[in-house]
Amino acid sequence: MKPLTTVFVLMKTRTALKKVPLLLLLLVTSCTIWGQATIKGQLEGLATGEQPVLNLLLAKDSVLVKTTIPDTTGKFDFNQLKEGVYILHITHIGYQSYYSKLIDISKQDINLPPIQLIPKANELKVVKVSAARPFIQKKIDRVVVNPDALISNAGTTSLDVLEKAPGVLVDIDGNISMKGKSGVMVFIDNKPTYMAAGDLANYLRSLPSGSIDAIELMTTPPAGYDAAGNAGIINIKLKKNTARGLNGGINLSYGQGRYLRSNNSFNFNYRINKFNLFSNFSWNQNNNYQDLTINRYYYKPDGTYNSGFSQNSYIKRKFTGQNARIGADYYLSKKSTLGAVLSGFINPGKSGILNNAQVLDANNTSTALIKAVSESDRKWSNGSINLNYSYKIDEKGKELTANADYISYRADQTQSLTNSSFTPGGVLTEQSLLESTLPATIKIQTAKLDYVHPLEKIGKIELGVKSSFVNTDNTASFFDVESGIATPNYEFSNRFKYKENINAGYLNYSRDWEKLSLQLGMRLENTRIDGHQLGNPLIADSSFTRNYTGLFPTLYLAYRLDSAQKHQLGLSIGRRIDRPDYQDLNPFTYPIDRFTYYGGNPFLVPTYSYNLELSHTYKNKITTSLEYSIIKNLIQETNEQKGTVYYSRPGNYGQQTVFGLTVNANLQPYKWWTLQIYTEFKNVGFESTLYGQTLDENRWYWYVGPTNQFTITKNLSAELAGSYQTRILSGQFLTIPVWQVRTGLSQKVLKGNGTVRLNLSDVFYTNQPGGDIRNIANSRANWLSKLDSRVFTISFAYRFNKGKTLNIRQSGGSESEKGRVRTS
Template identity: 60%
Template sequence: MIQRYTSAFAAFLLFILSQSLFAQTFKITGIIHDSGQKPLDGTVVSLLKAKDSSFVKAAVSESNGQFELLNIKPETYRLMVSNIGFQKYISIPFTVFQTDVALPTINLQEENKTLAEVKVTGKKPFVETKIDRTVVNVDALIGNAGSNALEVLEKSPGIAVDQNGGIRLKGKSGVVVFVDDKPTYLSADDLANYLKSLPAGSVETIEIMPNPPAKYDAAGNAGVINIRMKRNVLKGFNGGINLSYGQGVYKRTNNSLNFNYRINKFNFFSNASVNQNNMYQDLTIWRRYYNATGAYTSAFTQNSYIQRNFGGNNLKVGFDYYASKKATFGVVLNGFYNPSLVNVTNKAKVLNASNEVTSLVEAISPTNKTWTNGSINFNYAYKFDSTGKELTTNVDYIHYQSKSNQTLTNTLLDPQNKFVSQSVLLSSFPTTIDISTAKIDYVNPLSSGGKFETGLKTSFIGTGNVADFFDVLDGKPSPNYEFTNNFNYNENINAGYLNYSRDFKRLSVQAGLRFENTNIKGHQLGNKQTKDSTFTRKYNNLFPTVYLQYRMDTTGTHQLGFSFGRRIDRPNYQDMNPFSYPLDRFTYYGGNPFLQPTFSYNLELSHTFKNKITTTLQYSIAKNVISETNEQRGTIYYSRPGNFGQRISYGISVNGSFQPAKWWTINVYTEYISNGFKATLYGQKLDESRFYWAFIPTNQFQINSSWSAELAGSYQTKFLLGQLLIYPIGSVRAGLAKKMWKNQGTIKLNVSDVFYTNQIKGDIRNIANASANWFSYLDSRVVTLSLSYRFNKGKSLNVRQTGGSDSEKSRVKS
């Protein structure tokens, strides 16, 4: 079926290309001077359509004041020219038609410091739609103030985050998260903790790509989310500081500082953050057991109070050296130190067929964990000429280290609450992960107006995972060989890609193909009870991507979009560790060495009206979906990753922006999507599909030039995720902001989950001879006060390369 769709689409593409083959583009050139006729470098020149002032393209003037804008279509335009310390210049309309345009010299006038305040009414929209991604501007929402990167993701269109930090995109799990085009290499739990340590004030944009271009690694069957951190782009000394304090049941703080200093050929930059996120979860679980005939035999209930204290300390430093106008060399150092303490107190009851209590269990399990990271990136960029032809290289080395210690104390009581017995299990989980990557990318704009890109990448990953368990007997630790294990994993991925893009008169086209070669080896070291075991795998795959954007009229009022891509989702490194370990007396977690990668095909068809309302139809089919599976053996409940045979997802989503009044803007995102799963898990057949509806409205109010407010919310109906059925959930949040200190500072007050309704519950189905459900209270209502301040002195400069490691980070699990 996919092949037939692809052939039909190829025929359609050839027809459209034949109609646009002779579309021509031209060049606009000019010179920028100050009032003394001296050339101005670093001046930002923006090309706007004359009819609606919509942005087309930008350039930056050279040291001689010259600038050029390439590949410009016939149209009537204006220029907007800006430079720090000078008055903004907007040209009269001019037309590009049949020839290049050389504009007369533009003279900028110095700013008059005694002029009255100029009110700027324009601002970045919350959401922008591009041919291959949706871009979310984080600062556009008051509710993002004082929050962290994970909470920002929750408010972004199409993204949902569950109580454990698992991220879904348009109803699908298997999302790869990047930070500045570099993967996070973390498991769901550790990724959630890391994102909680990143203040929202340090985040510039979030790029959502259900079908990422061929330049990105093919990992992530649901797509890629790229978090771009703030980077000051001015010469001189510039930066910003963000401080916040939040109070729920427990306190939390998010504080960050970033600065940029450019002098002569050097540009130095840094970003640092210190955070504390304290929260709780009050979790209640019910499990019921049946015999082979379906008769009820016993039950189990457990309440867990989980207090989590997370510390986050992140530092990024680097420099760029502009060796010449063509060559730039850069070094970036990243690191974090994230300590955490999780205290879990369990109280459980075991009941017989008559619902009489037969025993009581109390368990206490404090866990101390320290998760550290250090990485270095070397990057080099060479611009061959002014047309945009460029070669970039990136070499990365990343080291992760985790130290975790837990004490699990189980106390067994009789129905009268009298002591029966006690067991103590000590455990230690040291983990190391080393990742080395190197890649080279080449971009070549073509004289015909198109752009060709190609690149190569190789990565080497080595992980070491040790789990040491000890039973405490008579006050002395004794090795527990049932759970003790040592697992090593090595992986090598080699990749290459081709990508072509071109804008015609009404049609924009982008098509790419990526090849990836994967080599895997796992080694489970034995102990006194278990023999050594190893496994190896090798596979080669092609991943095509295609994007179309067709403007149905000359004004761009109606635009059609199409995207198609093939993706892969590889297992997390440690998920293939075959051993199990106890979370408590009744629940074990284990790995699965037989996990297979997930392959998916994703298609989207969209319509955009006036760049304000985008309606998208989506269809996705995935084989061997990796997700949590649940099995009951006697009184022990096993949770481990497994492969679901098939997942089919299809539906519609709408993202729109409306302005009922000058002071009132409404952003609305809604989706109606069906998720269907087919699998056989532990002898139980699963074949079910279900539609769900999600609705996320955001109201923004501009009270006056300095005061603004926000009222937003979210609601989601029942949601199917493999064996899990999540019940309806929703919340409301509100915020207020005031600009200060000549608009360089902002103070914001925000309240999340005003009515304390963002509490999750659900059922676990398709378990042999058992059923289960749960309800969870979270520390979701938080009042946050934040302060941000920006300082700058300098002129604009070009943004550097961000680095080169790709999807490996998203798969680290500790």
């Protein structure tokens, strides 16, 4: 623990700052000794998402030298090649094998002429992504998940897809953790979502799974990404069609649990002359429920039982969502492209909560009955615009890109809370009504400039700068209503304004040798914030300001032990930060029900994490990793008991440590059977003092998630999958074990252009979370939730594609601010 911490602390010193550029210079200079050549090329005429396998062979004995796949535009390259004569061999389902002529290199880069694969006579020219792409792909700095490879993802939401990604867990409140750590930043197309856990979960429920092309899991993201997110970054890449002419796809689904749900999307692309137009539209309805039981037990200072509280809450939620994304690229010349992307969503939602509770004395005899009814009506909307420009300086790969983003969020919410108290015999003794309006606005502006500079035969340097400006305004107006007359409640009413400015710069160097790949980066970020809570007749004004700077290094190494690349070793090291959500810093309290209050915390400080991972990959099929993380001042929910009221607010845990083993395997026991399995065995520990209580505990947990896929006929396939996890320690919470099974069928129709899928989630209705709340003075609690988790879904997908491949560029300069938006 101490050596790793010391390394990162030293890198923050002025001496380390001076040494980093020097070390990079020495590294680059030393690499010139092994100057080698590169083979570059371009594949043309492929359908959307097709990724053939390219093998580079020695001509003299056909020994495999390197393997790669093209990018989304069809471009590929083989770097750091020794002098010699090679042959390029390309294979792909539905196309004839391709063998190039002899390629003779002698320390000079080779640019191959465009390559057009020839379709097999009896095969469709368009091969679906699910037939060609594996569920999991491992890269030097990330794991790529291809959702279309799983039948059970059809007709579901993006949040459902995330729950099936290896190492990703989503709790009942929508909080996302990865490999045992909270504090994950979620990106959409390399742009942060700027939302807190609850709002992000609702948005992902409104984004159909059919809109997703791939999910990138980065526990230690490279320096080009913002340093936010102590557990790393999850980047959801939406589908983009890349063929000339008109092409696209439609996804329709209907699901039925206790309540119905439907997720539908349509995307298309059209290229005409110098314009490329692309879009994605989706509509969804998601109705669900939660049957929540909470028990609380109160004790005297001497430890004897004093009283109790038991509550059942039936929560019914109805969400609808409309999402739209429209973009255009204009090709000014062969070297420069100007683009714009407009996107937004409107997500209205309603929820109703019926609470029935009883207060118990020391003999567990009921002394009072409480009935509470809470109703909420909320509309959460967003609009954003991105302007981007790219300039390809030369054919060697030098490129300059610029992005500017303006993003606006607005939440309009009204809610009411009616509390009624009764005697054990059912006689009404007291009743109150509390109403509130909770408008909020968030405005974000970002600007980013990136430059890529390939070094002559010795690697590549990437560098860039970014600035972001955030302004939020949250108003909470509460009123006590009696006999139809509303009186302001200044105990809960509040207005909070927040400003933040982050300026960052980064430098990244990467290099490939015959057996070794290296990526080394450094990022510098400065953060300035101002928070102001406006006063009212009961509460005085308060404000705070902060200014802090941090260095965030990253290192990746991949070493291939043999020429056939059967065995590969990997190493990644990085430092990250997790800043508080904007609303978490708001120092006010509001009631969730009569016995539970939620509050903000203006004293939160950023979380810093130090992450180390060692891995071994066998035949690109089985990856085993040893992982170790130290997290300082972890931001997570805390609970404090005062009288009979529980106060829930975000707080800083002194230190969390996570270490253990993960295994990710993609196996094929038979041609008709593919098995994808992920498992992790880890120890999670906490050391902290919360509200006078010492928390010093660690526990092991085990998670396993197998996915079986079966090819029954050419057009019919099936899936059987599930997961199991033991108890997991998370601060003051200790969850119970849960498990679930899901299954599905997939049938190709309409000559292979359409697919009908059936799937059933949580077959045995066992995925019902619960647990204990501990380390609270003179109190303890437990809870159990029953969810609408068993859902039967039928879906239909149809894709059309006409034309030749073209390039749609990634755009977006905003990278971390969205993940911290909270509006209620």
